[in-house]
Amino acid sequence: xxxxxxxxxxxxxxxxxxxxxxxxxxxxxxxxxxxxxxxxxxxxxxxxxxxxxxxxxxxxxxxxxxxxxxxxxxxxxxxxxxxxxxxxxxxxxxxxxxxxxxxxxxxxxxxxxxxxxxxxxxxxxxxxxxxxxxxxxxxxxxxxxxxxxxxxxxxxxxxxxxxxxxxxxxxxxxxxxxxxxxxxxxxxxxxxxxxxxxxxxxxxxxxxxxxxxxxxxxxxxxxxxxxxxxxxxxxxxxxxxxxxxxxxxxxxxxxxxxxxxxxxxxxxxxxxxxxxxxxxxxxxxxxxxxxxxxxxxxxxxxxxxxxxxxxxxxxxxxxxxxxxxxxxxxxxxxxxx
Amino acid sequence: xxxxxxxxxxxxxxxxxxxxxxxxxxxxxxxxxxxxxxxxxxxxxxxxxxxxxxxxxxxxxxxxxxxxxxxxxxxxxxxxxxxxxxxxxxxxxxxxxxxxxxxxxxxxxxxxxxxxxxxxxxxxxxxxxxxxxxxxxxxxxxxxxxxxxxxxxxxxxxxxxxxxxxxxxxxxxxxxxxxxxxxxxxxxxxxxxxxxxxxxxxxxxxxxxxxxxxxxxxxxxxxxxxxxxxxxxxxxxxxxxxxxxxxxxxxxxxxxxxxxxxxxxxxxxxxxxxxxxx
Numbered sequence: 001x002x003x004x005x006x007x008x009x010x011x012x013x014x015x016x017x018x019x020x021x022x023x024x025x026x027x028x029x030x031x032x033x034x035x036x037x038x039x040x041x042x043x044x045x046x047x048x049x050x051x052x053x054x055x056x057x058x059x060x061x062x063x064x065x066x067x068x069x070x071x072x073x074x075x076x077x078x079x080x081x082x083x084x085x086x087x088x089x090x091x092x093x094x095x096x097x098x099x100x101x102x103x104x105x106x107x108x109x110x111x112x113x114x115x116x117x118x119x120x121x122x123x124x125x126x127x128x129x130x131x132x133x134x135x136x137x138x139x140x141x142x143x144x145x146x147x148x149x150x151x152x153x154x155x156x157x158x159x160x161x162x163x164x165x166x167x168x169x170x171x172x173x174x175x176x177x178x179x180x181x182x183x184x185x186x187x188x189x190x191x192x193x194x195x196x197x198x199x200x201x202x203x204x205x206x207x208x209x210x211x212x213x214x215x216x217x218x219x220x221x222x223x224x225x226x227x228x229x230x231x232x233x234x235x236x237x238x239x240x241x242x243x244x245x246x247x248x249x250x251x252x253x254x255x256x257x258x259x260x261x262x263x264x265x266x267x268x269x270x271x272x273x274x275x276x277x278x279x280x281x282x283x284x285x286x287x288x289x290x291x292x293x294x295x296x297x298x299x300x301x302x303x304x305x306x307x308x309x310x311x312x313x314x315x316x317x318x319x320x321x322x323x324x325x326x327x328x329x330x331x332x333x334x335x336x337x
Numbered sequence: 338x339x340x341x342x343x344x345x346x347x348x349x350x351x352x353x354x355x356x357x358x359x360x361x362x363x364x365x366x367x368x369x370x371x372x373x374x375x376x377x378x379x380x381x382x383x384x385x386x387x388x389x390x391x392x393x394x395x396x397x398x399x400x401x402x403x404x405x406x407x408x409x410x411x412x413x414x415x416x417x418x419x420x421x422x423x424x425x426x427x428x429x430x431x432x433x434x435x436x437x438x439x440x441x442x443x444x445x446x447x448x449x450x451x452x453x454x455x456x457x458x459x460x461x462x463x464x465x466x467x468x469x470x471x472x473x474x475x476x477x478x479x480x481x482x483x484x485x486x487x488x489x490x491x492x493x494x495x496x497x498x499x500x501x502x503x504x505x506x507x508x509x510x511x512x513x514x515x516x517x518x519x520x521x522x523x524x525x526x527x528x529x530x531x532x533x534x535x536x537x538x539x540x541x542x543x544x545x546x547x548x549x550x551x552x553x554x555x556x557x558x559x560x561x562x563x564x565x566x567x568x569x570x571x572x573x574x575x576x577x578x579x580x581x582x583x584x585x586x587x588x589x590x591x592x593x594x595x596x597x598x599x600x601x602x603x604x605x606x607x608x609x610x611x612x613x614x615x
Contacts, residue, residue, distance in 0.1 A: 062473050082481075090479045100474040103465075104389070114478035116383075117485075163478070 019068035041204040046224035052207040093164030097175045099156040101148040108144040133162040154185035174206040376484040390493035406505035410512025428527035432535035438509035444544040447505035448551035452584035456559035460580030463563025464573040491556040498552030554587040
């Protein structure tokens with residue numbers, strides 16, 4: 001039975017409420033609550049393994065949340081029967097990371113597969129629709145008989161996009177659409193995302209690592225953080241705002257990711273806390289820095305705070321008090337916020 | 338109260354975990370198989386996918402089945418001749434070779450070859466589709482992956498493995514006759530007369546009936562392994578291997594229980610000439 005959605009979610013096409021996903025013993029998403037309005041283009045960024053693709057698969061009902069609910073247009077996806085879930089899925093288009101073209105079918109059959117499965121289009125309609133979609137993504141009719149193995153990475157992505165658009169979806173999900181492409185082709189794909197949205201009203205969720213995509217297509221940016229690097233009570237969504245707000249964000253983890261800064265180093269601490277920290281660091285034989293995590297010990301040697309193996313980050317506090325600092329492992333070294 | 342050492346407890350716990358995991362896989366397979374069978378009746382697969390599966394399972398297996406059948410028959414002839422010649426019963430070779438080939442060796446070895454050639458290939462193909470998200474893509478396009486991918490393979494195996502078994506039976510019979518008559522010079526007239534007297538339609542139907550189940554088991558096990566493959570090249574390789582091993586074991590187990598069932602049925606139908614297995 002489908003319950004009536006709460007009033008706050010009615011103006012949102014997609015609504016996640018306290019969603020958590022766990023594979024075996026590995027939690028991937030924890031307590032994610034967010035809403036996406038119709039017509040929005042939301043870009044989800046974050047390190048590999050933070051659950052971005054899992055989020056997309058939750059939205060289209062390919063995965064079921066371990067906890068919480070995913071609503072689409074007011075309907076809880078996990079409460080829908082197989083037929084209704086399929087009907088709702090057809091309102092989505094999904095561009096997979098590797099395009100996921102069917103190896104045994106040529107380009108025409110790949111793009112037309114969804115149309116044929118509906119059994120309500122004539123062969124002429126199917127042919128016209130396929131031609132039109134291929135044209136929209138900038139591919140000539142001559143690619144129709146080609147097999148996926150004969151296509152370049154960029155062409156595969158465009159065929160995947162044409163296939164996803166064949167059924168005129170209301171929501172487009174893009175999973176790392178520019179990964180593995182050269183800069184020009186990446187820009188072509190970004191342009192196609194924009195053109196697609198301009199051509200017909202559409203809600204888009206784009207998962208990417210590509211900051212050019214973020215700047216070019218996003219109305220709203222959400223940054224996820226891997227659970228393995230978070231404390232149990234930390235929020236997994238580090239940032240949720242506009243691209244302009246992303247530029248102003250002071251969270252070091254967000255800044256480093258957005259800038260693509262992988263310099264692994266000890267970051268000097270600013271203001272009074274710097275002096276305090278410096279004293280603490282200089283007196284390495286003195287009182288120990290303590291981790292806010294009960295089982296994690298942080299060592300201090302040669303003015304560097306070091307995290308134990310396997311720990312990528314931790315909040316630490318100086319024994320004399322003062323604000324917490326966030327330590328993050330980048331390569332072999334550690335920096336503090 | 339008896340106490341166990343930590344090591345023993347760990348071993349018992351591991352065994353328990355494995356048993357629970359095996360039961361979970363069996364349950365999952367049963368649900369998967371139920372869906373596949375239900376979809377087979379619910380909606381016909383497209384002609385294109387069915388033709389591709391029929392070609393792959395049937396036409397491309399003919400050569401290997403001919404070779405398998407021929408050599409089973411020939412080896413049976415070689416092995417049996419030395420035994421039967423000591424007893425002066427060489428003209429009876431036809432009956433023992435042919436009944437063995439038609440009731441047991443033909444169906445079982447043909448199914449084993451299909452499990453190796455077709456089952457592992459199906460598992461590897463579907464596993465690759467799983468890993469490269471092609472199965473997810475099918476769901477997103479409104480196609481049911483079980484209907485689109487499993488049903489054509491299931492139908493192809495169920496329909497064509499009996500036909501391949503007939504080929505294996507025929508070539509096995511010919512192989513046995515070739516060795517017995519042409520190499521060991523057994524009197525051909527008596528060879529065939531004894532064969533005809535001993536091998537009946539029941540025996541031929543017996544082997545073909547079993548092959549239907551072997552075909553279904555191979556398709557359902559292989560497709561299930563492919564659908565549940567782990568990521569990466571290792572996952573795909575493992576799915577192919579597991580598909581063959583599980584199909585082979587299923588063939589042997591099914592063969593035993595079906596032989597029991599058919600023997601019991603024979604006894605019920607023709608009590609006077611019943612030949613019970615146990």
